[in-house]
Amino acid sequence: MGWISDDMQHEGAPRVVDLLGIVQDFPIWEIPAGRDPEKLQVRAVCGCGWHENETGTVDCIPFVLFADGTVNVEATETAVRRLWQDHVDMLALASAALSAAEMLAGPPMAKLKTMEPLERLRTVRHVRLGLDVIEREAVIEARRTPGQESWAKIGVALGTTKQAVYERFREAERKAIAEGPRCQAANAEDPTPCEGDREAVRVVDKLGGEALGCVHHAARLYATLEDPRVYPNGDANNGKALEVYHRAADLKPWPWDYEKNGADS
Numbered sequence: 001m002g003w004i005s006d007d008m009q010h011e012g013a014p015r016v017v018d019l020l021g022i023v024q025d026f027p028i029w030e031i032p033a034g035r036d037p038e039k040l041q042v043r044a045v046c047g048c049g050w051h052e053n054e055t056g057t058v059d060c061i062p063f064v065l066f067a068d069g070t071v072n073v074e075a076t077e078t079a080v081r082r083l084w085q086d087h088v089d090m091l092a093l094a095s096a097a098l099s100a101a102e103m104l105a106g107p108p109m110a111k112l113k114t115m116e117p118l119e120r121l122r123t124v125r126h127v128r129l130g131l132d133v134i135e136r137e138a139v140i141e142a143r144r145t146p147g148q149e150s151w152a153k154i155g156v157a158l159g160t161t162k163q164a165v166y167e168r169f170r171e172a173e174r175k176a177i178a179e180g181p182r183c184q185a186a187n188a189e190d191p192t193p194c195e196g197d198r199e200a201v202r203v204v205d206k207l208g209g210e211a212l213g214c215v216h217h218a219a220r221l222y223a224t225l226e227d228p229r230v231y232p233n234g235d236a237n238n239g240k241a242l243e244v245y246h247r248a249a250d251l252k253p254w255p256w257d258y259e260k261n262g263a264d265s
């Protein structure tokens with residue numbers, strides 16, 4: 001009846017403790033008749049030794065009770081398991097931090113120590129800026145993975161709160177999305193971002209070449225090609241192809257050149 005960590009290194013279990021801190025020999029789901037659950041507490045212990053020999057009522061929590069005073073075993077176990085999960089998460093973070101510290105303490109640190117103070121400070125500043133960039137890139141990448149990591153998880157990884165990381169990185173995320181990879185229909189000379197679904201329509205030229213595109217870039221491509229055709233991508237007949245056709249009617253070929261010159265003059 002144990003909890004096993006993802007890396008199989010920790011096996012946790014709940015343990016019942018009375019108010020004097022004496023460990024009881026029955027599991028939480030088998031409170032003997034006659035024992036008052038309000039006079040018992042529960043603690044998480046781990047096979048790695050964490051809290052195994054703890055005395056007193058340190059880190060114990062009360063049983064979760066139903067309105068009628070009986071024990072809600074499931075809620076109690078969930079609450080106590082959370083304490084054990086924190087222990088596992090903390091150790092994982094600590095070991096990641098330790099290997100990072102070892103890495104930094106290696107040859108680069110030895111070299112750093114031989115530098116003149118001002119040179120050392122400049123180097124420290126560059127390392128810090130470099131770490132900021134690595135941090136930002138990692139956050140953006142985490143947010144872009146297909147499952148998309150939550151701000152809460154990113155906050156835990158950075159040792160801070162969900163609110164703090166959101167405040168710090170939402171602008172960078174917004175920018176990354178705006179500057180992200182564009183649809184196939186976007187011309188390399190055209191600086192504008194995509195609009196909506198990057199594979200909304202298929203634009204085909206008269207030789208049969210084709211590109212998937214967002215409505216914005218597809219319209220610009222359509223206006224530029226000779227005898228083009230535009231089709232919905234897949235079987236979604238959502239009017240996007242027609243929208244491209246109408247937008248293109250208002251555009252000149254190579255509209256980005258025209259806009260650039262217009263802006264310059």
Ligand SMILES: [Zn+2]
Pocket residue numbers: 009010011046047048049050087088
């Ligand atoms: Zn453990």
Ligand SMILES: [Zn+2]
Pocket residue numbers: 182183184185186193194195198213214215216217218
């Ligand atoms: Zn596009």
